[in-house]
Amino acid sequence: MDSALLVHRLHFAFTITFHYLFPQLTMGLAPLIVVLKTLALRRHDELYNQAARFWARIFGINFIMGVVTGIPMEFQFGTNWSHFSRFAGGVIGQTLAMEGMFAFFLESAFLGLFLYGEKRLSPKAHLWSAVAVFVGSWLSGFFIVVTDAWMQNPVGYSKAADGSVQLSSFWELLLNPWAFWQYAHNMSGAVITGAFAMASVGAFYLLGGRYKEHGRIFVRVGVVAGLIFAVLQLFPTGDGQGKMLAHNQPTTLAAMEALFESTPGAPLVLIGQPDVPQRKIDNPVILPKVLSFLTYRRWEAEVKGLNAFPPDTWPDNIPLLYYTYHIMVGLGTIFIAIMVLAALLLWRGRLYHARWMLWILLLSLPFPYIANTAGWITAEIGRQPWLVYGLMRTTEGYSKLVSAGNGLFTLLGFMGMYTVLGILFLFLVSREIESGPVMQPAAAH
Amino acid sequence: MPTIWFMIVSVMIAAYVVLDGFDLGAGIIYLGAARTTEERRMILRSIGPVWDGNEVWLLAAGGTLYFAYPQLYASAFSGFYLPLMMVLWLLMLRGIGIELRSHMENPVWQGFFDVVFCLSSALLAIFFGAALGNVIRGVPLGSDGYFFEPLWTNFRLGPSPGILDWYTVMAGVVALVTLTAHGALYVTLKTDGELGRRAKSLALSVWPLQLILTLVSLIATWFVRPSIKENYLTYPIGFLIPLVVFASLGLMLVATRKGRELQAFLASCVYITGMLVGAVFALYPVILPASTDPANNLTIYNSAAGHHGLTVGLVWWTLAMILSVGYFVFVYRMFRGKVRLETESAGSDFGPGDISPDHARKSL
Numbered sequence: 001m002d003s004a005l006l007v008h009r010l011h012f013a014f015t016i017t018f019h020y021l022f023p024q025l026t027m028g029l030a031p032l033i034v035v036l037k038t039l040a041l042r043r044h045d046e047l048y049n050q051a052a053r054f055w056a057r058i059f060g061i062n063f064i065m066g067v068v069t070g071i072p073m074e075f076q077f078g079t080n081w082s083h084f085s086r087f088a089g090g091v092i093g094q095t096l097a098m099e100g101m102f103a104f105f106l107e108s109a110f111l112g113l114f115l116y117g118e119k120r121l122s123p124k125a126h127l128w129s130a131v132a133v134f135v136g137s138w139l140s141g142f143f144i145v146v147t148d149a150w151m152q153n154p155v156g157y158s159k160a161a162d163g164s165v166q167l168s169s170f171w172e173l174l175l176n177p178w179a180f181w182q183y184a185h186n187m188s189g190a191v192i193t194g195a196f197a198m199a200s201v202g203a204f205y206l207l208g209g210r211y212k213e214h215g216r217i218f219v220r221v222g223v224v225a226g227l228i229f230a231v232l233q234l235f236p237t238g239d240g241q242g243k244m245l246a247h248n249q250p251t252t253l254a255a256m257e258a259l260f261e262s263t264p265g266a267p268l269v270l271i272g273q274p275d276v277p278q279r280k281i282d283n284p285v286i287l288p289k290v291l292s293f294l295t296y297r298r299w300e301a302e303v304k305g306l307n308a309f310p311p312d313t314w315p316d317n318i319p320l321l322y323y324t325y326h327i328m329v330g331l332g333t334i335f336i337a338i339m340v341l342a343a344l345l346l347w348r349g350r351l352y353h354a355r356w357m358l359w360i361l362l363l364s365l366p367f368p369y370i371a372n373t374a375g376w377i378t379a380e381i382g383r384q385p386w387l388v389y390g391l392m393r394t395t396e397g398y399s400k401l402v403s404a405g406n407g408l409f410t411l412l413g414f415m416g417m418y419t420v421l422g423i424l425f426l427f428l429v430s431r432e433i434e435s436g437p438v439m440q441p442a443a444a445h
Numbered sequence: 446m447p448t449i450w451f452m453i454v455s456v457m458i459a460a461y462v463v464l465d466g467f468d469l470g471a472g473i474i475y476l477g478a479a480r481t482t483e484e485r486r487m488i489l490r491s492i493g494p495v496w497d498g499n500e501v502w503l504l505a506a507g508g509t510l511y512f513a514y515p516q517l518y519a520s521a522f523s524g525f526y527l528p529l530m531m532v533l534w535l536l537m538l539r540g541i542g543i544e545l546r547s548h549m550e551n552p553v554w555q556g557f558f559d560v561v562f563c564l565s566s567a568l569l570a571i572f573f574g575a576a577l578g579n580v581i582r583g584v585p586l587g588s589d590g591y592f593f594e595p596l597w598t599n600f601r602l603g604p605s606p607g608i609l610d611w612y613t614v615m616a617g618v619v620a621l622v623t624l625t626a627h628g629a630l631y632v633t634l635k636t637d638g639e640l641g642r643r644a645k646s647l648a649l650s651v652w653p654l655q656l657i658l659t660l661v662s663l664i665a666t667w668f669v670r671p672s673i674k675e676n677y678l679t680y681p682i683g684f685l686i687p688l689v690v691f692a693s694l695g696l697m698l699v700a701t702r703k704g705r706e707l708q709a710f711l712a713s714c715v716y717i718t719g720m721l722v723g724a725v726f727a728l729y730p731v732i733l734p735a736s737t738d739p740a741n742n743l744t745i746y747n748s749a750a751g752h753h754g755l756t757v758g759l760v761w762w763t764l765a766m767i768l769s770v771g772y773f774v775f776v777y778r779m780f781r782g783k784v785r786l787e788t789e790s791a792g793s794d795f796g797p798g799d800i801s802p803d804h805a806r807k808s809l
Contacts, residue, residue, distance in 0.1 A: 064544040067497065068537040072530075074507055078522025079529055082591065085522075089515020090750040094758065097512035100505035101765035108501045109772035112494035113779060120779055158751075164515070166751030399523035401593040410530040417534055424541065428548050 007407035008080045008398040013380075014411065015072050017373055018418045022066035024372050027141055027187065028194020029059050030134035032225060036217070037127045051217050052130075053118075054437035055198070060115050061428050065421060072414070074100075080407065084387055084397030090166035091157050092147045094173065099143035107136030138187065142179075145186055149179035151388050152379070153248050165391065181244050182379075185237035188229045189375060192335060193368040195226035199342070200365040201433055203358040214437045216352055219361065223346055227339040233332055239294075245382075246295045249389065251309045252382040255318045256325040257291060259305040266291040266303035274322045279306075315384045324374040324381065331371040338364060446755045447745040450513035451732070453762065455725045457509055461502035462573070462721060463627075463714045468492040468499055470628015472539065472566025473621070474647055476559060478632060484640040485559060489543060491635035494780045496543060498773065500536070512758060516590060516748035517732055524584055524592040525576065528608050532572050539565035567621060574620025578613030581724055582606065582669055586735035590743060602669060604737050612669050619658045623720070626651050626697070627713045634706040637783055645701060648709070652698050659694065659720075663687065666727075670734070673727035683726050690719040 033055050040048035074096060077085045110132035118126050150156075156172030157165040167173060202218025205211040245253050253259075258274035258281055259266055268291040272284035292301040306314055315321050338360060345351035351358075383389055387397040471492050479485040511518040522529060542562035546555055585592045585605045597607035600614075629648035633641050666673060677683040693715040700709035728734070732748065735741035749755065 060544075061548075064540060068540040071504065071536055072533045074504060074511075075522060075529060075533060077511065078518045079526050080523070082519035082523035085511065085519040086516050086590075089511055089518060090754050093508075093512030093515055093518075093750060094754060097505070097508035097758070098761060098765070100501065100508035101762060101769065104501040104504055105498070105765070105769035105772060108498040109769075109776050112498065112776055116494045117779060160751060167754035167757065170754075170757045399519075399526070399591075401591050402523055402526050406526055410527070413530065413534060417537060421537070421541065424545060428545065431548070 004400075004402070004404040004407060005395060005398055007404045007411060008402070009394070011080050011407055011411045011414070012076055015069070015076065015414055015418075017376075018422075019066070019069040019073055020373065020376060021369060022062050022069060023137070023141065024190040024193045024369070025062050025197060026059065026066050027137045027190040028192065029055055029062070029197070030130075030137050030194075031191065032194050032198055032221060033059060034127070034130050034134050035221060035225075037130050041123055041127060047213055047217065050437050050439070051214055053439065054214070054432070056115060056130075057432050058429055060111075061425065061432070063111060065425050069418070069421065080399055080402065081387075081397050082399040082402075084392065087164050087392055087397070088151075088388055090160070090164055091154075091173065092150055094167055094170070095143045095147045095150070099140055103136050103140035103143060107133055107140065110136065141187060141190070142183055145183040146174060146176060146179045148379070149176045149182050152182070152383055153178035153244075154388055154391055165388075178244055178248065181237060181240040185233065185241050185375075188232045188237050189368070189372045191225060191229040192233060193372060195222045195229060196335075196361075196364055196368045198222035199226060199361045200363075203361040204433065205436075206352055207355065207358050207362065211436050211438065212352075219342075219351065219358070220346065222361075223339060223342045223351070226335070227343045230332070230335040230339045234336065238329075238332065242294065246303075249382065250304050251306070251313055252315060252321075253295070254304055254306045254309070255315045255321050256378065256382060257303075258318065258322045259291070259303060260307060262302060262305040262308050264292070264302040265289040265300050266295075266305075268294065269326075271326075274319050276318050313385065315382055317381055317384070321378060321381045324377040328371050328374040328378055331367050331374070335364075335368070335371070446752060447513075447749040448730070449759070450509075450749070450755060451729065451745045454506065454510050454513060455721070457502060457506035459718050459721045461499070461506050463717050464499040464502055465496070466624050466627045466717060467631035467710075468496040468628070469566045469570050470624040470626070471632055472562050472628070473570060473625045474629050474632065474644060475566070476563045478629070478643045478647055479640055480643075482555070484636075485555075486547075487636050487640055488632060489546065491632065493543070494776065497540075498776065500540075509762070513750055513755060514732065514743075514745070514748045515750055517743050520586070520590050520592065520743060520748075521580075521584075521733055524586075524594055525579070525608065526593065527596055528572060528576065532569065532576075535565045535569050535572070539569065570621045570624040571617035574617035574623075575609060575613040577620070577721075577724065578616025579608060580733060581616075581666060581673075581728070582610075582612055583734035583736035585737050586733065586741040586743065587737070588741055590741070590748075602736075606736060612665060615658075615662060615665060619662050622651055622655050622658055623717060626655055627710075627717065630697070630701065630706070630710040630713050633701070634710045635783060648701055649698070652694075652701075656694060659690065670727075676727055676729060683723075686719055686723040686726060690716060690723065693719060 033052055036048050036052040036055065039045070040052060077096070110129045113121065113129040114126070114133050117129065121129065150173060153176060154165070155176050155178075156167060156169035158168040160166045198218045199222025202215040202220075202222055205215030206219065242253075245256075257266075257269060258272070260279040265288070267286040267288045269281055270285045270287060272281040272286075274280075275282055289299045292303055293299050295301065295303055306318075342351060342357055342361060345354050345357055385393050385395070387394040471488050475485065475488055479488050507518075538561050542558045542565060546558035546562070549555070579594070582602065584594060595607050597609040598605065600607070600610045602610055602612060626648050629644045629651070632644040633648060636644070693712045696712040697709050697716065700706075700712055730745045731742045732745055733743040735743075
C-alpha cells in the first residue's frame with residue numbers, strides 16, 4: 001500500500017473515531033435531558049431540575065469536546081481528500097453546507113441560552129432551549145449520515161463532462177433509503193450510549209450510598225431508555241440496515257460474515273477467526289442456516305459468498321471488518337440482556353437494592369462506546385475498496401500533493417492534542433460526578 | 446449563478462471576520478487589559494455566550510465554499526495544508542481555553558488557560574491575515590488546479606513562494622492590529638470601570654499604527670498584484686471602497702474619543718468589511734490567482750459546482766439564513782447590555798459550567 005494513502009486513511013480514521021466519542025453522548029443525552037426537564041416541569045419537583053442541571057454540566061463539557069474535535073472533520077475533506085472533494089463536492093457539498101447552515105447555527109445559538117440562561121428564561125423557555133439543542137444535534141447527525149449514505153449508496157447524481165459528479169435530484173439525495181436506516185440505527189445507538197452513561201452514574205451513586213434520590217432517577221431513566229433503544233437497535237433498525245446491505249453491497253455482507261463460498265442455507269458464525277489466504281474460519285462456533293434466514297427470511301436461501309465477486313472488489317481488510325461487525329452485534333445482544341434484566345428488577349421494585357445489577361450497570365459504561373465505534377468501522381471498512389461505492393476507489397481520492405511526511409506530521413500532532421483533550425475531559429467529568437448533582441447556591445459563600 | 450454564490454460566500458466570510466474578530470480581539474487584549482481575576486472573568490463573560498456561535502460562521506462559510514466551489518475547496522485546502530492544520534490546533538486550544546478555564550478555581554489552572562486563550566487568539570489573527578495575503582498574492586497553481594505550499598521558502602515573492610513571505614507576514618500584522626482594535630472597542634462597549642477605560646486607551650493607542658498599516662498594505666498590494674487596479678478602473682464605483690475604509694477608520698478615532706462606544710465598534714465593523722470587500726472586488730472573478738501562469742487561475746467559473754445544485758442551494762440557503770439571523774438576534778438581545786459581575790450572582794446565571802465543584806464545596 002502506498003504510504004501516503006495509508007497516512008491519509010489513518011489521519012481521517014483517527015480523528016473521526018476520537019471525534020465520534022463525543023457527539024454520540026451529546027446526541028444521546030440531549031433527549032434524556034429534555035425528558036428530565038419535562039418531568040421537572042410536570043411534577044414541580046426540584047430533584048428533576050437538579051438532575052437536569054447535573055447532566056447539562058456534563059453535556060456542556062462533552063459538547064465543547066465535540067465542537068473542537070469536529071472542526072477538523074469538515075476541513076479534512078479538503079486538506080487530506082482533495083481529489084475526492086473535487087469529484088464529489090457537487091453532491092455532498094450540499095449536505096455538509098446544510099449541516100453548517102441548519103444545525104450548527106441552531107445548536108450554538110441555543111446552547112448558550114441553555115447553559116448560560118436558566119435565570120434569564122422562564123422554566124418553559126429554558127425547556128424549549130433544551131429542545132432546540134436536541135433538535136440541532138440530531139439534525140447535524142442527519143446531514144452527516146446522509147453524506148455517508150451517499151458514499152455507501154450514491155443516488156441523485158449525474159456525471160459531468162470533467163468526470164466529477166453533480167447533483168441531479170435534491171430529494172433523492174436527502175431521502176436516500178440507505179440514509180433512513182442508517183440514521184435510525186445510528187441515533188438509536190447514540191441514545192444507548194446516553195442511557196448507559198446515565199444508568200452507570202446513577203448506579204455509582206446508589207452503590208456509594210450518596211445522592212440516592214438522584215441516583216434512582218438516573219438509573220430509572222437510563223434503564224427505561226436503554227431498554228427501548230437496545231431493542232430498537234436490533235429490530236427494526238439493525239435488521240433494516242442488514243437487508244439494505246444484502247441488496248446493495250453483497251460483497252460487504254459476505255466479508256462481514258467471512259462467508260468465503262456461496263452457500264444455500266448459510267450458517268451464522270458466532271465466534272471464529274477468519275483465515276483469508278486459506279478462505280476458511282478457524283475454531284468456528286456456528287448457528288446452521290441462520291444467516292440465510294436473517295438475510296432472506298428463508299432457511300434454504302443462497303447467500304452469496306466472496307467467491308462470487310472479483311477479489312479486487314473485496315474489502316481490503318476482511319479480518320478487521322469481520323471482528324468489528326461481530327463486536328458490534330455481540331455487544332448489542334448483551335445490551336438487550338442487561339437492560340431486560342434491569343428493567344425486570346425495576347418493575348419488581350428491587351433494582352435499587354440489587355447491588356450485583358448496579359455493579360453491572362456501572363461497569364457497562366464503556367461498552368456502548370465500543371459498539372458504536374465498531375459499528376462505524378464496519379460501515380466504513382465495509383465500503384472499501386470504494387470511497388464512493390462503485391464510483392470512486394479510495395486510492396483515487398486522497399490529496400496527491402500532500403506527502404506522507406506532511407500527513408504524518410499532522411497525524412502525530414492530532415494524536416498529541418487529543419491525548420491532552422481526552423485526559424482533560426476525563427478529569428473534568430470525574431470531578432463533576434464526584435462533586436455530585438446537589439449545587440449549593442454560590443451566593444452563600 | 447456563480448456570481449451570486451461568490452457574493453454569498455464573501456458575505457459569510459466577512460460576517461465571520463467581523464463577529465469572531467471581536468472575540469479574537471478580546472482574546473488578544475485579554476492579558477494586557479484585564480489585570481484582576483474579576484476583570485478577566487468580565488471579558489470571558491462578555492464573549493462567553495456568543496463566541497461559539499461566531500465561530501460557526503467559519504464552519505458555515507467553509508461548508509458553503511465547499512458546496513459552491515468544490516474545486517477551489519479541494520485545491521486551496523490541500524495546498525494550504527500545514528497552516529490550516531495549525532489553525533485547527535489553535536482553534537481547539539482556544540475553545541478549550543475559554544470553556545475549561547472556569548471549571549476550576551485554581552490560580553495555576555486559570556493562569557495556564559489565560560495564556561492559552563490569549564496566545565491562540567493572537568496567532569489565529571496573524572494566520573488569518575497571512576491566509577488572506579496568500580490569496581491576494583497568488584499561489585503556485587499547476588495546470589491540474591492543485592498546489593502545495595511549504596510554510597516558507599526565502600520570504601520573497603516569486604513563482605514558488607511559501608505561505609510566509611514579507612507580504613503575507615505584513616498582512617498577518619495588519620490583521621493582528623485590526624482585530625486588537627476591534628476587540629478593544631468591543632470590550633469598551635461591553636464593560637465599564639477600570640477595564641473599560643483600559644480597553645479604550647488601548648484602542649486609541651493602536652489607532653495610529655492601524656492607519657499606517659492600512660496605507661502601507663494598500664500600497665504594497667498595488668505592487669504585489671498590479672492587476673488589482675483593473676476592476677477598479679473598469680468599475681470606478683469601486684473607489685468608494687477605500688473611501689469607506691478611511692472614513693470608518695476616522696470615525697473609529699472620533700467616536701472613541703467622544704465616548705460613543707457603539708458607534709466606534711460599528712465603525713470598526715465597517716472598516717473590516719471595507720478592507721475585505723476591497724480585496725474581493727479586486728479579485729473578482731478570480732478566487733485563487735496563480736503565481737505561476739494566469740491561465741491556471743481558479744475562477745468562479747472553472748471551480749463552481751453544477752448549475753442544478755447551485756440553484757437548489759439558493760432556496761435552502763435563504764431559508765437557513767433567515768432562521769439563523771432570527772436565532773442570533775434573539776440571543777444577542779438576551780445577553781445585551783454591559784457585563785456586570787456584582788448584579789449577577791455567580792450562580793447558575795453563568796451556566797452550570799461556571800459553578801465549579803470548588804465553589805460548591807466552599808459554600809457547603
